[in-house]
Amino acid sequence: MTKGEDGTVKGISIYLFIDALGWDVVEPTGFLSDVLPNRRAVDMQFGYSSSAIPTILSGRQPDEHGHLGLFAWAPERSPFRRVARIMRLMRPRAVFNRPRVRGWISKAVKRALGITGYFQLYQMTPEKLPYVDYCEKRDLFVPGGMEGVANIADELVRAGVPHHISDWRRPDEENLAIGAKEIGMGTDFVFIYTAELDALRHKFAAPSVNPEVKAKLAWYRQRILRLVAAAKSTGRPWTLTVFSDHGMTPLTKTVDLKGAVEATGLVLGRDYGACYDSTLFRVTYLKPGARERIEAALAPFAGDGRWLTEGDERENGVWRRDRAFGDAIFLVKPGVQIVPSDMGLAPLAGMHGFDPRDVHSKAAVMSTAPIPDWVRGVKDYFRLMKAGFEVGGPGNN
Ligand SMILES: [Zn+2]
Secondary structure (H helix, E strand, C coil): CCECCCCCECCEEEEEEECCCCHHHHHHHCCCCCCCCEEEEEECCCCCHHHHHHHHHHCCCHHHHCCCCCEEECHHHCCCHHHHHHHHHCCCHHHHHCHHHHHHHHHHHHHHHCCCCCCCCCCCCCCCHHHEEECCCCCCCCCCCCCCCCCHHHHHHHHCCCEEECCCCCCHHHHHHHHHHHHHCCCCEEEEEECHHHHHHHHCCCCCCCHHHHHHHHHHHHHHHHHHHHHHHCCCCEEEEEECCCCCEECCEEECHHHHHHCCCCCECCCEEEEECCCEEEEEECCCCHHHHHHHHHHHHCCCEEECCHHHHHHCCCCCCCCCCCCEEEEECCCEEECCCCCCCCCCCEECCCCCCCHHHCEEEEECCCCCCCCCEHHHHHHHHHHHHCCCCCCCC
16 A cells, blocks of 8 residues: 555555464465455454454444344343334244245334344344344444444544445355455555355355365455456555454364253243353343353253353453343354354354364454554454545555
């Protein structure tokens, strides 16, 4: 990145986010090492893409931006009460288990509630919906998209930098094609979003060189070379940085934490609140004694996971005084999946959302330019992107 005499940006900064392009794929395959020689493994943001994306866009962690898991136990502000009443009337109940029907209901709910962010009901039941809130009600990628926290779009508008940020609703092919066009037109800041590798790796976690994953990587390589060609065609200086949010951990076993908690006889909504993600069980205690009984119920799973300490929560950027993420969080060991959960009734071949220190958890950053030493986690991408256009900032190279 170079700056003109008046301090304005004269080069083109290109960022390509590839969801689930973890270090577990980048390192063994040497992905694009000829084009992007500067590279390193970085720490993922604890949580899922629903936490990583707001962290990438704002530089804040869940303790500040409030996104950990798509659903949160929050009966006092659930937007789903009316929708749940309507869903409870639907017959037969088995209809909810059909993916197509759930997709259709999700769309209807999204429209009815005016949600502009990514929305899926997953396995949320009409009985549980009135107790939960949804964290991604707004489109996070647009100016003002993150309540109370400035995102990269806000910063670009503030700095008056001509920019393009992908529409996350579009397929990868389109976003890469539109991105290449924007680069060719000389747009100063281009952020391209792609999510299809994540879906593929959930299906074929290991080995990382699975033929379908391999084919997708080859396809990304080809599209990235097009971005490079478009940048070169402008005759202006440019930098290209590709980054990801996590890798993918192969399935080793499943645990039925929900069954164990329900076997205590405690009543959801009266004695305790619960959100079951694929790797996290987040619990809110509503009655005295509930904590002891739930901890006892999970004691047999001591080999499969553990309760996070306050120190763990702080280290991972998820500790909140208001306990918005639950009074306690149980994290399963890498490879273990909570089944059933609010997110699915069956395990997937690969999953993320484990301990960030696990080898498969590591994200990757690679660039045409040297990467500043302080880029050590997904949470640092925001500062890296901002440094490229901030007047008087350190720049990328
Ligand atoms: Zn994923």
